[in-house]
Amino acid sequence: MAYKTIIIGTGPAGLTSAIYLARANMEPLVIEGWQPGGQLTTTTEVENFPGFPDGILGSELMSNMRKQAQRFGATFKTGSVKSVDFSNRPYTLDVEGLGQLQAESIIISTGASAKYLGIPGEQDNIGRGVSTCATCDGFFFRGKKIIVVGGGDSAMEEAVFLTRFASEVRLVHRREELRASKIMQDRARQNDKIVWSLNRTPLEVAATGMGLQGLKVRNNETGEEELLETDGLFVTIGHTPNTGFLGGQVDTDEQGYIVVKPGTTETNIPGVFACGDVQDRQYRQAITAAGSGCMAALDCERFLESLAHEAVHA
Template structure:
């Protein structure tokens, strides 16, 4: 059984930044990389909104650079996924891939949130080539182009409305006759002249020219009739699922499963456990905000290990 002062579960901008800061604090963190080392940005082509890169940078390259920076300061990385933890004892116990056991004095949870996908033909293959799960990240690339947003909740309405800043037309495809979004979000979308709706239609296949998206095949649920909606991009907006199942309810979450942190800190409901990135952020879900929260988690973990955090935990709990 290997022991570490700090273990970071997950990578991406949050996990890598936490690794950089905790490594520079001489905490020699062990980072468990997860099923997709680098997180969702490894599925992104060009990132243009991360500060410091005037001409943009490819998502995988940005993640690789962050990892190398953390390694430079002494962080170590291990492929694998945390399958269970025991937060009832200290040091905390972490099981990786069901058979490797570790203990740690402090844990930083950076396991992210996975976008829910449609599970249709062409969807996975065309991610980064017209299929996206983030309008804020990729909307700029669809200036004066036609795009489709699949979904019927607040997220879909918000994504569609945002995309009208760039796209010439936005088509919202929803599998039911009625939207699930709040009335105010529905009205905002319906009143936008760039948005039109295809209701009671199930998405069947993302089509391409062999390189990039050219449209979406949908099936009318009432008649069974198929049609291809021509578009340059398909945005899947049916929600995200935070990757917290492995915690088995040992940390406080909201109704969806996102970890709850105390006030403006990274403190969770268990002293010595910190959270950062998309696993605790259902609102912004941006690389830069994730990186910032990773910095906070590492600094909070350092203070905790120095023994100067208990009173802050008590105060944060009282104000949460």
């Protein structure tokens, strides 16, 4: 049996797609990965999602979206998509734990994974002082000291943004030279709240039960180790879109983000759509992911209606 549509991924994009398609009686199957809810489940408080004036836990927001999709008839199964075959429709997914599944249309909403430093104490303190999203979490560090790790445009942008809240933003980079464009470097260097700790390699996130103490680094010139005190650590060394399982069948850019037709969620494969962070290298917010999930559902619905119309007039 081929499903009308299968949605891969359960972040804000995938779940919004599921809500819209289920309400349209398309009976979508949603494949949850091993981290249902996506990156939002690692965020404690979400304060910038419209409709929640007092904020809401990321995990609770995702749970509510999931229940809403189920209420309208979406089905959920847990598994990891190992490979796809988009050469013929119905399209085939090889899913670990579920075997082969087929669908007339596919919505890819597998997100992008933040890159981490991979040092001791980092993973233990995600959501407890360690973050990868300044827009999401900067507000919580009003009047406090913050460290930003990274040397690219994103690091400069987030450091400047965080000066709105922090008393001090320390920018740590393992090299003397930055990768960021000159205009972004200049903007950061002109900000009095930003202090610089270049040519330093992060070694460990130091924390107690009360919160972060600081970031232990090695001075690459002297070899000496030091503890840079901080209340918050923002890791801004990039994201990796979760597109490896596609095997190159869907067009991506040089960083691996899925390329969609401008103004739509259509990929180069008819009936295969992409939404959320897997095709968004710029905004990466829950609300923009949800919006693109709605777009994908509407695009998918039109595609399925055109198939039905062709079948009637064949």
